[in-house]
Amino acid sequence: MEFLIYLILILAAATIWQIMRVVELSNDLKGNDPNKVTENDNRMNGVLMITFISVMFIWVIWQLFEYGSRTLPRAASEEGQRIDDLMNFNWYIVIAVFFLTNGALFLMAYKYYGRDKSKSAYITHNNKLEMLWTGVPAVVLAVIIFWGITLWNDVTQSEISKDVRRVEVYSKQFNWVARYSGADKELGKASFRYISATNELGLDSTDQHAQDDIVVGELYLPVNEDVNLVFRSQDVIHSAFLPHFRAQMNTVPGMQTNFKFKPTITTADMRKDPDVVGHIAEVNAIRKAKGEKPIVFDYWLLCNKICGASHWNMKMKVVIVSRKEYDIWLAGQKTFGGAKTAPVTAEASGKEKTDTIK
């Protein structure tokens, strides 16, 4: 089969070459110079130009409709919504400029194809044009940069009020661990020297604040409350990526980084979002065809830095719940010192009936 396709391609190329030879020879016989570009050739090139860009535009618009819905669902945090607004502002400009400049370029090539008796204008400089195409992009870029820096400062500010919940997110090859402060609302000290099989964060057991710290493998957060994630890393640089909250921050060994945001949609509510329902149904149809178990929607924290062999599997589930559910869940977790303050209820344990992507 493959051999036949190659054969057809070679024969097609040979045919085209032969036709060109015939055209050249017939021009020779008529006494025309085959290398002279005629007005007819120019017109034909003009038509090809406008045809090319029309097909290109139709293809681009088709892609927007066909694949546009396969992007992430609506942002699930206040800051995520602001980042989306900025991103969309960029997209509107990029798309408009793409259609305007390319449309104009190919339209001109078609409209002003070379005529035998016309002469092109010779313009060397135009101050007004220079001002226009320097000034407009400068103003637009200044707006985008100012908008972006303001947003960035809001999510990464180093002086965040003590009232904002701090949760430590710790990365290592190859998983994530989260740490909550206990009743004293302060995270205990930690050092790489104390890292062991039973103390993977290296918490300092002599520090009073560390005793009631809670170390877990899932990130539970209450909805509509600010949270400041503080990142540490054990081994290499990882990158904490929370796509649904439009948040991403490198985690760097030897230093702390942070990212503040306010989740606005609980996991349960996001599972009812029409976009999410449609997407999950599509995924589950494919999984069913392959004989795999269905999945439910979940927020995830992923590693977005190629950090080693199992980088692809480095993720932690993020569960956004009501304040009440959060309190129940937190009370059911074991502290570093060993005490448990309340029994874990089935409701708060976060167990799913269906499988999630592992």
Ligand SMILES: [Cu+2]
């Ligand atoms: Cu990683």
